[in-house]
Amino acid sequence: MDPAVLREDMVDGLESATKDVLQDEAVAVAMRDVPRHEFFDDERLAYADREHEVLGTRVLSPRTVARVLQALALEDDDSVLIVGAGVGYTAAVVAELVGATNVHAVDISRPIVIEARQNLERAGYDGVLVDCRDGAQGFPEYAPFDRILLEAAAVEPPRAVLEQLSADGRLVFPRGSQRQRLEAISATGDRTRFEAVSFAPLLVDGEQSGTLERNRMAREDREHAVRRAESRRGWEQDWIEWEHSVSSR
Incomplete structure:
Protein backbone atom coordinates (compact mmCIF):
# COMPACT_ATOMS: atom_id res chain seq x y z
CA MET A 1 0.00 0.00 0.00
CA SER A 198 5.96 4.42 29.81
CA PHE A 199 9.53 5.24 28.74
CA ALA A 200 12.89 3.57 29.19
CA PRO A 201 15.04 5.25 31.86
CA LEU A 202 17.63 7.92 31.11
CA LEU A 203 21.10 6.44 30.69
CA VAL A 204 24.14 8.25 32.08
CA ASP A 205 27.78 8.31 31.02
CA GLY A 206 29.26 4.84 30.63
CA GLU A 207 25.94 3.00 30.30
CA GLN A 208 24.51 1.31 27.25
CA SER A 209 21.12 -0.14 26.45
CA GLY A 210 20.57 -3.42 28.29
CA THR A 211 22.70 -2.71 31.37
CA LEU A 212 21.22 -2.88 34.82
CA GLU A 213 22.21 0.34 36.58
CA ARG A 214 20.43 3.42 35.26
CA ASN A 215 19.21 6.88 36.16
CA ARG A 216 21.72 7.85 38.85
CA MET A 217 23.79 10.95 39.42
CA ALA A 218 27.11 10.74 37.57
CA ARG A 219 29.25 10.43 40.71
CA GLU A 220 27.02 7.71 42.17
CA ASP A 221 27.11 5.86 38.86
CA ARG A 222 30.92 5.82 38.74
CA GLU A 223 31.27 4.67 42.33
CA HIS A 224 28.62 1.98 41.87
CA ALA A 225 30.23 0.77 38.65
CA VAL A 226 33.60 0.37 40.37
CA ARG A 227 32.09 -1.61 43.24
CA ARG A 228 30.16 -3.92 40.93
CA ALA A 229 33.08 -4.41 38.55
CA GLU A 230 35.26 -5.55 41.46
CA SER A 231 32.63 -8.13 42.43
CA ARG A 232 31.92 -9.51 38.94
CA ARG A 233 33.51 -12.75 37.81
CA GLY A 234 33.31 -14.91 34.71
CA TRP A 235 30.04 -14.87 32.77
CA GLU A 236 28.80 -11.74 34.57
CA GLN A 237 31.32 -9.68 32.64
CA ASP A 238 29.44 -10.47 29.45
CA TRP A 239 26.52 -8.37 30.67
CA ILE A 240 28.45 -5.13 30.33
CA GLU A 241 29.40 -3.25 27.20
CA TRP A 242 32.04 -0.81 28.34
CA GLU A 243 32.49 2.51 26.59
CA HIS A 244 35.47 3.24 28.81
CA SER A 245 37.43 1.03 31.13
CA VAL A 246 36.70 1.34 34.82
CA SER A 247 40.28 2.40 35.43
CA SER A 248 39.76 5.51 33.31
CA ARG A 249 37.03 6.64 35.71
Whole structure:
Protein backbone atom coordinates (compact mmCIF):
# COMPACT_ATOMS: atom_id res chain seq x y z
CA MET A 1 0.00 0.00 0.00
CA ASP A 2 1.10 3.57 -0.67
CA PRO A 3 2.99 4.88 2.42
CA ALA A 4 1.17 8.21 2.07
CA VAL A 5 -2.14 6.41 2.50
CA LEU A 6 -0.82 4.50 5.51
CA ARG A 7 0.37 7.78 6.98
CA GLU A 8 -3.02 9.41 6.50
CA ASP A 9 -4.71 6.44 8.14
CA MET A 10 -2.29 6.61 11.07
CA VAL A 11 -2.99 10.28 11.76
CA ASP A 12 -6.73 9.92 11.17
CA GLY A 13 -6.74 7.16 13.77
CA LEU A 14 -4.97 9.36 16.31
CA GLU A 15 -7.51 12.12 15.69
CA SER A 16 -10.52 9.79 15.89
CA ALA A 17 -12.96 9.92 18.77
CA THR A 18 -11.94 6.39 19.71
CA LYS A 19 -8.32 7.29 20.49
CA ASP A 20 -8.69 11.08 20.90
CA VAL A 21 -4.93 11.51 21.17
CA LEU A 22 -4.13 14.18 18.61
CA GLN A 23 -5.81 17.59 18.81
CA ASP A 24 -3.05 19.95 17.63
CA GLU A 25 -3.47 20.63 13.92
CA ALA A 26 0.16 21.66 13.38
CA VAL A 27 1.41 18.41 14.89
CA ALA A 28 -1.10 16.45 12.80
CA VAL A 29 0.10 18.11 9.60
CA ALA A 30 3.73 17.43 10.50
CA MET A 31 3.03 13.76 11.20
CA ARG A 32 1.24 13.50 7.86
CA ASP A 33 4.30 14.95 6.10
CA VAL A 34 7.10 12.92 7.69
CA PRO A 35 7.73 9.59 5.89
CA ARG A 36 7.81 7.41 9.00
CA HIS A 37 8.62 4.30 6.94
CA GLU A 38 12.09 5.75 6.24
CA PHE A 39 12.91 5.10 9.89
CA PHE A 40 11.96 1.41 9.82
CA ASP A 41 12.93 -1.70 7.88
CA ASP A 42 9.27 -2.72 7.49
CA GLU A 43 6.89 0.04 6.35
CA ARG A 44 3.86 -1.91 7.61
CA LEU A 45 5.28 -1.82 11.13
CA ALA A 46 6.15 1.85 10.73
CA TYR A 47 2.52 2.96 10.66
CA ALA A 48 1.22 0.63 13.35
CA ASP A 49 0.34 2.50 16.55
CA ARG A 50 2.69 0.58 18.80
CA GLU A 51 6.23 0.68 20.08
CA HIS A 52 9.15 -1.10 18.46
CA GLU A 53 12.70 -1.89 19.45
CA VAL A 54 15.65 -1.05 17.22
CA LEU A 55 19.29 -1.59 18.21
CA GLY A 56 18.29 -1.96 21.84
CA THR A 57 16.37 1.33 22.00
CA ARG A 58 12.61 1.78 22.27
CA VAL A 59 10.98 3.54 19.33
CA LEU A 60 7.95 5.52 20.45
CA SER A 61 4.51 4.69 19.10
CA PRO A 62 2.82 7.39 16.98
CA ARG A 63 0.36 8.16 19.79
CA THR A 64 3.22 8.79 22.24
CA VAL A 65 5.00 11.03 19.74
CA ALA A 66 1.80 13.05 19.36
CA ARG A 67 1.43 13.39 23.11
CA VAL A 68 4.97 14.56 23.82
CA LEU A 69 4.97 17.06 20.95
CA GLN A 70 1.66 18.55 22.05
CA ALA A 71 3.07 18.87 25.57
CA LEU A 72 6.12 20.68 24.17
CA ALA A 73 3.85 23.34 22.64
CA LEU A 74 6.33 24.14 19.88
CA GLU A 75 6.35 27.53 18.19
CA ASP A 76 7.84 28.64 14.87
CA ASP A 77 11.65 28.85 14.90
CA ASP A 78 12.00 27.41 18.42
CA SER A 79 15.45 26.02 19.13
CA VAL A 80 14.90 22.43 20.30
CA LEU A 81 17.03 19.83 22.08
CA ILE A 82 15.98 16.18 22.09
CA VAL A 83 17.76 14.01 24.64
CA GLY A 84 17.47 10.46 23.35
CA ALA A 85 17.64 10.67 19.57
CA GLY A 86 16.31 7.15 19.01
CA VAL A 87 15.90 6.34 15.32
CA GLY A 88 15.33 10.02 14.55
CA TYR A 89 11.58 10.04 13.87
CA THR A 90 10.61 12.44 16.66
CA ALA A 91 13.35 14.82 15.55
CA ALA A 92 11.98 14.71 12.00
CA VAL A 93 8.48 15.68 13.13
CA VAL A 94 9.94 18.50 15.24
CA ALA A 95 11.93 19.62 12.18
CA GLU A 96 8.68 19.93 10.23
CA LEU A 97 7.36 22.25 12.94
CA VAL A 98 10.39 24.49 13.66
CA GLY A 99 12.86 23.90 10.82
CA ALA A 100 15.57 21.24 10.61
CA THR A 101 18.48 23.50 11.54
CA ASN A 102 16.72 24.40 14.81
CA VAL A 103 16.67 20.77 15.96
CA HIS A 104 19.50 19.23 17.97
CA ALA A 105 19.46 15.65 19.24
CA VAL A 106 21.87 13.67 21.40
CA ASP A 107 22.12 10.01 22.31
CA ILE A 108 24.56 8.09 24.49
CA SER A 109 24.70 5.14 22.07
CA ARG A 110 26.95 5.55 19.05
CA PRO A 111 25.12 2.91 16.93
CA ILE A 112 21.84 4.73 17.57
CA VAL A 113 23.39 8.07 16.57
CA ILE A 114 24.62 6.56 13.31
CA GLU A 115 21.18 5.03 12.68
CA ALA A 116 19.39 8.33 13.39
CA ARG A 117 21.70 10.30 11.10
CA GLN A 118 21.21 7.86 8.24
CA ASN A 119 17.44 7.77 8.69
CA LEU A 120 17.12 11.54 8.87
CA GLU A 121 19.23 12.03 5.76
CA ARG A 122 17.22 9.44 3.84
CA ALA A 123 13.96 11.08 4.92
CA GLY A 124 15.16 14.56 3.90
CA TYR A 125 16.02 16.03 7.30
CA ASP A 126 19.81 16.06 7.17
CA GLY A 127 19.77 19.57 8.65
CA VAL A 128 19.02 18.05 12.06
CA LEU A 129 22.18 17.84 14.18
CA VAL A 130 22.61 14.49 15.97
CA ASP A 131 25.57 14.01 18.31
CA CYS A 132 26.84 11.15 20.47
CA ARG A 133 27.16 12.29 24.07
CA ASP A 134 25.82 11.90 27.58
CA GLY A 135 22.33 13.35 27.45
CA ALA A 136 22.46 14.26 31.14
CA GLN A 137 24.89 17.01 30.15
CA GLY A 138 22.63 18.39 27.43
CA PHE A 139 24.21 20.19 24.49
CA PRO A 140 25.76 23.36 26.00
CA GLU A 141 27.44 24.44 22.75
CA TYR A 142 24.02 25.27 21.29
CA ALA A 143 22.19 26.38 24.44
CA PRO A 144 19.93 28.00 25.38
CA PHE A 145 17.01 26.03 23.97
CA ASP A 146 13.40 27.16 23.78
CA ARG A 147 12.18 23.58 24.12
CA ILE A 148 13.85 20.46 25.50
CA LEU A 149 12.43 16.95 25.26
CA LEU A 150 13.76 14.06 27.31
CA GLU A 151 12.81 10.87 25.49
CA ALA A 152 13.74 8.93 28.62
CA ALA A 153 12.31 8.71 32.11
CA ALA A 154 13.84 10.39 35.16
CA VAL A 155 12.72 11.25 38.66
CA GLU A 156 13.90 14.81 37.92
CA PRO A 157 15.54 16.22 34.80
CA PRO A 158 19.33 16.61 35.02
CA ARG A 159 20.31 20.02 36.39
CA ALA A 160 22.72 20.66 33.51
CA VAL A 161 19.87 20.17 31.04
CA LEU A 162 17.46 22.42 32.93
CA GLU A 163 20.07 25.15 32.99
CA GLN A 164 20.11 25.11 29.19
CA LEU A 165 16.49 26.30 28.94
CA SER A 166 15.89 29.81 27.66
CA ALA A 167 14.19 32.31 29.98
CA ASP A 168 10.73 31.40 28.66
CA GLY A 169 11.64 27.82 27.76
CA ARG A 170 9.81 24.57 28.42
CA LEU A 171 11.16 21.10 29.18
CA VAL A 172 9.03 17.96 28.79
CA PHE A 173 9.97 14.59 30.26
CA PRO A 174 8.43 11.37 31.60
CA ARG A 175 8.63 11.77 35.36
CA GLY A 176 9.03 8.68 37.52
CA SER A 177 10.61 5.26 37.45
CA GLN A 178 8.10 2.40 37.41
CA ARG A 179 5.05 4.65 37.20
CA GLN A 180 5.50 7.66 34.97
CA ARG A 181 3.58 10.75 33.96
CA LEU A 182 4.47 13.20 31.25
CA GLU A 183 5.41 16.52 32.82
CA ALA A 184 6.36 19.96 31.53
CA ILE A 185 8.61 22.32 33.47
CA SER A 186 9.08 25.99 32.67
CA ALA A 187 12.36 27.84 33.20
CA THR A 188 10.80 29.41 36.30
CA GLY A 189 9.92 26.01 37.79
CA ASP A 190 6.19 25.91 37.01
CA ARG A 191 4.97 22.39 36.28
CA THR A 192 2.15 20.94 34.21
CA ARG A 193 1.25 17.25 34.43
CA PHE A 194 -0.17 15.20 31.60
CA GLU A 195 -1.21 11.58 31.10
CA ALA A 196 0.55 8.41 32.20
CA VAL A 197 3.32 7.15 29.89
CA SER A 198 5.96 4.42 29.81
CA PHE A 199 9.53 5.24 28.74
CA ALA A 200 12.89 3.57 29.19
CA PRO A 201 15.04 5.25 31.86
CA LEU A 202 17.63 7.92 31.11
CA LEU A 203 21.10 6.44 30.69
CA VAL A 204 24.14 8.25 32.08
CA ASP A 205 27.78 8.31 31.02
CA GLY A 206 29.26 4.84 30.63
CA GLU A 207 25.94 3.00 30.30
CA GLN A 208 24.51 1.31 27.25
CA SER A 209 21.12 -0.14 26.45
CA GLY A 210 20.57 -3.42 28.29
CA THR A 211 22.70 -2.71 31.37
CA LEU A 212 21.22 -2.88 34.82
CA GLU A 213 22.21 0.34 36.58
CA ARG A 214 20.43 3.42 35.26
CA ASN A 215 19.21 6.88 36.16
CA ARG A 216 21.72 7.85 38.85
CA MET A 217 23.79 10.95 39.42
CA ALA A 218 27.11 10.74 37.57
CA ARG A 219 29.25 10.43 40.71
CA GLU A 220 27.02 7.71 42.17
CA ASP A 221 27.11 5.86 38.86
CA ARG A 222 30.92 5.82 38.74
CA GLU A 223 31.27 4.67 42.33
CA HIS A 224 28.62 1.98 41.87
CA ALA A 225 30.23 0.77 38.65
CA VAL A 226 33.60 0.37 40.37
CA ARG A 227 32.09 -1.61 43.24
CA ARG A 228 30.16 -3.92 40.93
CA ALA A 229 33.08 -4.41 38.55
CA GLU A 230 35.26 -5.55 41.46
CA SER A 231 32.63 -8.13 42.43
CA ARG A 232 31.92 -9.51 38.94
CA ARG A 233 33.51 -12.75 37.81
CA GLY A 234 33.31 -14.91 34.71
CA TRP A 235 30.04 -14.87 32.77
CA GLU A 236 28.80 -11.74 34.57
CA GLN A 237 31.32 -9.68 32.64
CA ASP A 238 29.44 -10.47 29.45
CA TRP A 239 26.52 -8.37 30.67
CA ILE A 240 28.45 -5.13 30.33
CA GLU A 241 29.40 -3.25 27.20
CA TRP A 242 32.04 -0.81 28.34
CA GLU A 243 32.49 2.51 26.59
CA HIS A 244 35.47 3.24 28.81
CA SER A 245 37.43 1.03 31.13
CA VAL A 246 36.70 1.34 34.82
CA SER A 247 40.28 2.40 35.43
CA SER A 248 39.76 5.51 33.31
CA ARG A 249 37.03 6.64 35.71
